[in-house]
Amino acid sequence: MNHELLLGWWDTAARDLPWRRPSCTAWGVLVSEIMLQQTPVARVEPIWHEWLAKWPVPSAMAAASQGEVLRMWGKLGYPRRALRLHEAATAIARDHGDVVPSDIDVLESLPGIGSYTARAVATFAYGQKCAVVDxxxxxxxxxxxxxxxxxxxxxxxxxxxxxxxxxxxxxxxxxxxxxxxxxxxxxxxxxxxxxxxxxxxxxxxxxxxAGRPAYAGPVKKVQQFAGTDRQVRGKLLDVLRGAPGPVPKAHLDIVWNDITQREKCLVSLLDDGLVEQTREGLFALPGEH
CATH class of the missing domain: 1.10.1670.10 (Helix-hairpin-Helix base-excision DNA repair enzymes (C-terminal))
Structure with a gap:
């Protein structure tokens, strides 16, 4: 592959994204990589700016409650990513002097950081030579x-x-x-x-x-959203993000008519640590009761 052709194209065509700027820290790159998983740039960019303004270093996020992190995550989707990032921030602040590590193996040892994210941070934040595959x-x-x-x-x-x-x-x-x-x-x-x-x-x-032959391999599954557990879980979390404190179950029951699916999704949110139930039987974001 002709490297010069692609590098020349990059110089003139690359989008000016904030996590690509020289002033962006490795923490900013890590946050962007977690947010960008299965989520378009247009949805990520404004929330990324809000996060970096509020939590410019890992220790700042580590000091926040999980509930506050989920509230700031908003509707980016796959909210478990937010909790994993909070766990990673805690580990970075505690074990690495509040600086995101540059070593791939050390990065992979952090909570919720897989091979792709580790390689992306090593490459895009620290300029290392390693394969990054998405x-x-x-x-x-x-x-x-x-x-x-x-x-x-x-x-x-x-x-x-x-x-x-x-x-x-x-x-x-x-x-x-x-x-x-x-x-x-x-x-x-x-x-x-x-x-x-x-x-x-x-x-x-x-x-x-070769004449642009049609792809003849296995058919890829198209991810649906409407009517899925993902949609129901999102609706339940929306109620809690919009509430000033714990809410009774009746506030959650109105968001979805299918009782069986709704209950299953609520239980899964509790199991994932995204929702907590108080002694009084109310429901809240973690750490917010």
Whole structure:
């Protein structure tokens, strides 16, 4: 893969996102990576600004209650991410001098930090040379390198090997190249209606040179939202986020008509630590009663 083509495109086409700016700390990068999981940039950016203004360092978030963190998380979705980030902030403040570690293995040892997030922080916050693989990167590599219409089922070992093979030798270039691969998949080499004519790799893309064959691999499951437990859990949490304190169960019962599903979702929120029940039988966000 021609590194210069992609790096040149990045210089002129990359979005100016706050977590990409030189002034952004590793903590800011970590927060962005957790928020961006399965969530569009447009929804993340305003909340990211609010979080960094309120909690500019891990110890500031660690001092907040879990309930306050969930309230600030708002409707980003998958609220367990907020609790995991709170746990990670606590560990960073306690064990790492309030500074996000740069070592991948140490990052992975933090609560809720997996391989992808650890590698992303090491690369985007500390400029390290290591493969960072998300859905966008997998799709770009599948097309540009392997000539496939899309990436098949993920394979951590294979995917990392594929990306490591195309990283530039220079460490600084490799870190920027990793961001550029991801950006190309997000803006140009999209899953549907890719903008091939605008792609810097157009002339050497294996998929393009093969005539853009249709993807013939396993059909990907499309995630639904309406009517799912995710929607019900979100509605229950909305009630608690909007309340000044604990609420009676009747306030939760009105948000969803299906009693069986509603009760199941409430129990799952209690099990996940996202909701707590008081001795009086009221319901609240954790730490807010």
């Amino acid at each position: 859905t966008n990167v997998r799709r770009v590599v599948a097309r540009a390198v392997h000539g496939a219409g899309d990436a098949g089922p993920p394979s951590t070992k294979r995917d990392l090997r594929d990306v490591e093979a195309i990283l530039p030798e220079d460490q600084d270039d490799a870190a920027v190249f990793s961001a550029a691969l991801m950006e190309l998949g997000a803006l140009i080499c999209t899953a549907r209606n890719p903008k091939c004519a605008d792609c810097p790799l157009y002339a050497e893309c294996a998929w393009q040179l």
